[in-house]
Amino acid sequence: MSNKAPKKKLPFGRTAANIGFALQQVWETSHGYFIMHYLLTFIYAPLNFFSDSYLLRLIINGVENGTPASVIATYIAVIAVVSIIVNFISSFYWNLVSPKQIPRVSAELQKKLFRKAAAVELACYENPEFYDRYAKAMNQTQNRVMQVMNTVNNLIWRVITLLCNSFLLFAIDPLLIVFGLFPLLLGFLRRWHNRINHDNAAVRTPVDRRINYVTRTFYFSDFAKEMRVGGMHKRMFAQLAQAYQEYKVIWRRFGLKAALARALQNIGLEVITILGTMLYAVWRTVGDGSMSIGDCLIILNSIGTISYCLSNMVQTAAEFNEHALFLQDAREFLDYQPRMAEDENAPLARGGDICLKNVSFRYDGTDADVLHDISLQIKAGERIALVGQNGSGKTTLVKLLLRLYDPTSGAVLLDGRDARDYRLSSYRNNFSCVFQDFKVFSLSVRENVVLRRARDGDAELVTEALRESGAYDKVMTLEHGIDATLTREFDDKGVNLSIGEQQKISLARVFAEEAPCVILDEPSSALDPIAEHTMFENMMRAARGRSVICISHRLSSAVDADRIYLMENGRITEVGTHRELMQQNGKYAEMFRFQAENYVGKEAACV
Ligand code: ADP
Numbered sequence: 001m002s003n004k005a006p007k008k009k010l011p012f013g014r015t016a017a018n019i020g021f022a023l024q025q026v027w028e029t030s031h032g033y034f035i036m037h038y039l040l041t042f043i044y045a046p047l048n049f050f051s052d053s054y055l056l057r058l059i060i061n062g063v064e065n066g067t068p069a070s071v072i073a074t075y076i077a078v079i080a081v082v083s084i085i086v087n088f089i090s091s092f093y094w095n096l097v098s099p100k101q102i103p104r105v106s107a108e109l110q111k112k113l114f115r116k117a118a119a120v121e122l123a124c125y126e127n128p129e130f131y132d133r134y135a136k137a138m139n140q141t142q143n144r145v146m147q148v149m150n151t152v153n154n155l156i157w158r159v160i161t162l163l164c165n166s167f168l169l170f171a172i173d174p175l176l177i178v179f180g181l182f183p184l185l186l187g188f189l190r191r192w193h194n195r196i197n198h199d200n201a202a203v204r205t206p207v208d209r210r211i212n213y214v215t216r217t218f219y220f221s222d223f224a225k226e227m228r229v230g231g232m233h234k235r236m237f238a239q240l241a242q243a244y245q246e247y248k249v250i251w252r253r254f255g256l257k258a259a260l261a262r263a264l265q266n267i268g269l270e271v272i273t274i275l276g277t278m279l280y281a282v283w284r285t286v287g288d289g290s291m292s293i294g295d296c297l298i299i300l301n302s303i304g305t306i307s308y309c310l311s312n313m314v315q316t317a318a319e320f321n322e323h324a325l326f327l328q329d330a331r332e333f334l335d336y337q338p339r340m341a342e343d344e345n346a347p348l349a350r351g352g353d354i355c356l357k358n359v360s361f362r363y364d365g366t367d368a369d370v371l372h373d374i375s376l377q378i379k380a381g382e383r384i385a386l387v388g389q390n391g392s393g394k395t396t397l398v399k400l401l402l403r404l405y406d407p408t409s410g411a412v413l414l415d416g417r418d419a420r421d422y423r424l425s426s427y428r429n430n431f432s433c434v435f436q437d438f439k440v441f442s443l444s445v446r447e448n449v450v451l452r453r454a455r456d457g458d459a460e461l462v463t464e465a466l467r468e469s470g471a472y473d474k475v476m477t478l479e480h481g482i483d484a485t486l487t488r489e490f491d492d493k494g495v496n497l498s499i500g501e502q503q504k505i506s507l508a509r510v511f512a513e514e515a516p517c518v519i520l521d522e523p524s525s526a527l528d529p530i531a532e533h534t535m536f537e538n539m540m541r542a543a544r545g546r547s548v549i550c551i552s553h554r555l556s557s558a559v560d561a562d563r564i565y566l567m568e569n570g571r572i573t574e575v576g577t578h579r580e581l582m583q584q585n586g587k588y589a590e591m592f593r594f595q596a597e598n599y600v601g602k603e604a605a606c607v
Helices: 012-029 031-065 069-119 122-126 128-172 176-185 187-219 221-230 232-287 293-335 394-401 424-428 445-449 459-469 472-476 499-512 529-542 578-584 587-606
Strands: 354-361 371-378 383-388 409-414 431-434 517-521 547-551 563-568 571-576
Touching: 012 031, 012 069, 012 128, 012 293, 031 069, 031 128, 031 293, 069 128, 069 293, 122 128, 128 176, 128 293, 176 187, 176 232, 176 293, 187 221, 187 232, 187 293, 221 232, 232 293, 354 394, 371 394, 371 409, 371 571, 383 394, 394 517, 394 547, 431 499, 445 459, 445 499, 459 472, 459 499, 472 499, 499 517, 499 529, 563 578, 563 587, 571 578, 571 587, 578 587
Parallel strands: 383 547, 383 563, 431 517, 517 547
Antiparallel strands: 354 371, 354 409, 563 571
């Protein structure tokens, strides 16, 4: 455990800018809501002072001075009317207006964050610092924006209340202001207490993270099997025990200091400010008789309010700093300019030959190229197989084709033009892709198949695509057919399909789309050999006229390709048709024979 608490404090200008950013989000979503939120405080705070302090003083002094009962009754009636109005307005606001507007503000913010998340390049997800900021922005921003609204609201409330009560005290006896200002002197204690809490929270964070991780392993279904079979729970219990040990150390380090800081603050406030004022007011009322009972009571009431407002204003500064720190993550994330931006004015891509010219590539944060000087050409309509050992660079090459990354040197060309010159979305729309780690979403089968188009209808297209991918029979057994929801995330009656069935659904996307180039990255990894064979036959038939680039570890699927590229350690070492490569008798031929013999050998062993 690191015992060093990271001290984080933003400069005043940055804090103000971040708070302004939060307020701007609400203002942009709804001017009306923003104005109403603060206008109410501007009305409510003085009214509250008027009925709680000012009118009360009038009434008590009135009783003491023998004011007629009808006048006093009028004062009470005024308080009643003010109270009814204020309560009506604020109840309607908090229960009717606010619950409708808060989700609107959240939704607008989420849209901004999601748009940015979709726009940043894939490499950002592999950069821990960026990813951490992104995760914090996603988790915290919505809440923080609303918290800023409330903190600003509290600040306005306190300033108005403070001013009104100070004027009143000043009017009664200017000396009382000295007592009123005393809580400001206690600000250093408050700041000390906040710093202890902040440091405490900072060293607790890694321990909290560990406990969260352990908790997740117990309730996320991803871990359920390992937990039961592998006995992982014992390791997790050990982690938990260690975390609670660390909590004890933290408690020892901060507990006493926090208690002392709190006690000194409370004593200073209650004994010196409140009791001191009380003593002074009572002496003036009872001792030399220069103050009315009404004024005496109001002083006691107001001094408490002033102390509370002042000491809480120091707290407000700490709150602003905390909000600003979290909002800094969101602002940096939203301000990030993606390296691959969508240029609305760039030309649209419309298929054509694909060409890699001396392409080399290195992942960010690594010190060696994973692709070295690769050149190849795929003519429109050609069927290409990329084969090679794990780690030889096949998937990386496909990621460059899709412009998930740009080459470190060299270029990818489409129809003779550098891929970077096209409008990004239009370039990517040239490809239909099934990844090794394909995903199905918690949507209907139909929506999973037509993700890009997402049009109503399309039933025929979906059904046909499911037939081609081999998922049709299974989908027809589901109660709602192509409208069945996948997974139970959103729908209790959702369907959980096997991995192979899910892969067939994601393959159906490729059949349903009309992109000029189909990329299949290990599309058969979860299929059995018969399903794999059928899928390849269907793919070749459906892809007629479209280019197909296929990565498969089963070399039998490469046999019919127009050209096979063998990759080794990030280089292309052999190129040709199956027949040519077998005749070359190089690495490809060796791998092919090894796989074929293995199959036949295993078959013979089973007979
Ligand atoms: P293949 O698809 O042939 O199995 P990959 O293209 O996935 O190979 O990987 C090629 C090399 O690049 C491997 O050494 C792998 O460890 C490395 N690599 C893959 N993805 C990343 C990444 N995101 N960051 C750093 N290195 C990576």
